[in-house]
Amino acid sequence: MSERADLRHGNEVVPLAEAKLAAPRLRAELVERPRLSVALDAGQGRAVTLVAAPAGYGKTTAVRAWCAARGAAPAWVTLDVGDNDPVRLWSYAATAVERAHEGLGRDALQRLSHAGSSLESSVDALMNAIATSGEGVVIVLDDMQAVEDEECLATIDHAVKRLPRAARLVLIARVDPGLGLARLRGRGDLLELRARELTFTPAEARMLVVERGGIQLGPDEVELLCERTEGWPAALALACIWLRSVDDPRGAVRDFGGSHGFVVDYLTDEVLASLDDDVRSFLLSVSVLGRFTPEQCDGVLGRTDSASMLARLGRSNLITRLERGGWFRVHPLLAEFAGSQLESEQPGARAAIHARASAWLRSHSLLVEATEHAAAAGDDEAVAQLLVENHLSLIRAGRARSLLRSVRTLPNDKLVEHPVIAVGAATAALMAGQSTLEQRRFLHLADRARAKHPERVGPYVEAVAGMVRAASVDGDVGKAVAAGRRAVEFAADSDDVLVAALAALASALYFAGELDEAWVVGLRALEHPEAELRPPGHAVARSALALVAVDRKRMGTARTHAEKARAIVGRLGTSRSWIGANASAAFGAVLAGEGDHAAADRELAYAEHFFRDEVATVHHAWILGVLARVRTRRGRLDEAEAALRSALDEIAELTDPGSVLAMVEDVGRELGEAKSRAADGEVLELPSTAELAVLRLLASELSVRQIGRELFLSPNTIRSHTRALYRKLGVNSRMDAVARAEALGLLGRPESPM
């Protein structure tokens, strides 16, 4: 490959295909469509521009032409399904910004490649750099329809909210992306260019076909062509190529006008028929490849003349050259039709090309791309081999979703044949979260492998399987601890898993109530010389240590561990995953231990969302219990009651809830006492209006000083109002005052339902 950039993820190298960062080159004979550039210019001051239309509407060309007219190079990224992975997506975006505006992507790239900062903070760093520079940066995300991952969309949403005024985000998509478009539209922050605007007018068609294309057609024929193609740019472009090859273009257009064939289908036929056999067969083959270099074509197709072939095809506009790195691509629409033409002429040819492309990419270390081609070839064994090679680096880079997507293309038998992948997939499902059932399925397949291919279930597979069972706990704490102990034993022979195994055991021991041992085991994980290079295990160990420290009331230590866990997790692909939820839960427990119950409530409620699953789990029961306690202490007794009830419902379905049962029962007692205090006694006297104002703020998370500021009163006045309130309500603490006030209906509606 002529050029390739590598992005470092911790210690792993994830290849960055140059082609994705290159915008398509503008061709000299392209028709200028100033009205589109004017329309795009009108988006100045609006954060987002959406160019949405079906394939072949000239979306990319319109944006390229506009960028060229502005004279500033855009930060261009062409997305594909592999970018349903936020780390990868933002690495490309930051690299593109860095190339277009040197220095502006550096901070973000640094954050993305180092443990210790969150993905959101990387996005913020990028936006801040752009804002500070004041440059009119344009970020273009082409083929946005490829990105469907919720988390990726969430980070793009986040970026939109922080986009500096001088910058613009241009999204090019076949399908409206799942962002808050209605909200942006409502605020006047969205400019849209859709199929209606992108359709060629008859004047533009005449310019394209007659003036630029040099094809002698009368106004009637141009109109007929426009009508028949409905101004569809791709069809018009194909029509030009075709009409240049016929003797009587006028007659050809009239025949075309009378035919019923699907426009592009018809035109592809005509264009292919006009090529000589060798060129035609080359075009059909490369249309399978997507993006490619001449060198790759030579390697995959067993030729030596791809460069000159591409040059010939480039002259006829059937192939587009990308701006950088010597990459080419066939227009996606033509590629679809040419690909199916190849398949109907030579069944199996398409799969064979995908297979050869996969082998070529693999030998050039482009493993993710190689896996995609292997999957397209339907070659399960090749996909499996690639995953055996690649799964560990994907996991350590926090790219659980990429791994899961590839694994899901494989049949169960393949996973039984390769238990290494089965347990790797179980790890990925654990990390991604909310997929306990899928996790069980992968572990079950590994178990089947133990019976069927015992020689393939070595210490590594055993260690990973035990580690996943221990970390996830699922419904049985006793079994989790046992699995964790086995995992640590096996991991001694397979150093790759030791940190994760120790971390998982520490976490299981915590839920078993074995705090002393959990502490020792957790520290062993941290002390492992490679702990820093194993971010997922490292984060889980820190979370477990934080929880132990909270229970032992060593708050300083607890905070250090929890903060570190959150930082690692942030780098691993945002906090929106199971591992992230663990870190948030630990941080929430720390906040609760420090007495900041309002902040603890927020943090825990956020984490709780990611522990919800199709089945009851110990983690979910536990966090609901902690939430119930925090809400009791805030005086939010109804909400506490709801959380407690959910915790008990979960526990009822668990085989062995470990120490979580005692904890939840304890919270139940505390809540019961708080309720009886709230219901007891008479209200001696109704609070005054001023006191009621203070009372409402006591229910918030504000400090006395902050309440004073809010009400323009001194802290001393607030304190005397508070004393009066306690006396009138018959209570002794802020928490009881709020609970009592809530029971008496003095507060109105609770501020945040669960």
Add this chain to the structure above:
Amino acid sequence: MHSRRYRLVVQGELSDRVEAAFEGMTLTRDEGNTRLEGSVRDQAELQALLRRVSDFGLTLLSATTIGEETGRRAQA
């Protein structure tokens, strides 16, 4: 799981080679439109089918179910 038969109507008469791209669907050309009929296992498969329609730049005129099949055939 029950699979259903779906009928999609797209604008333009498609050639036979496109039939290969819509594996398992029967194509019928009719007065400038093409009907694609076949059984679809679940919503995921239907979404993939609609995606193919958009990959080919086809204009979808209608999509309807035309009956339900038993689960056995869907597994086959």
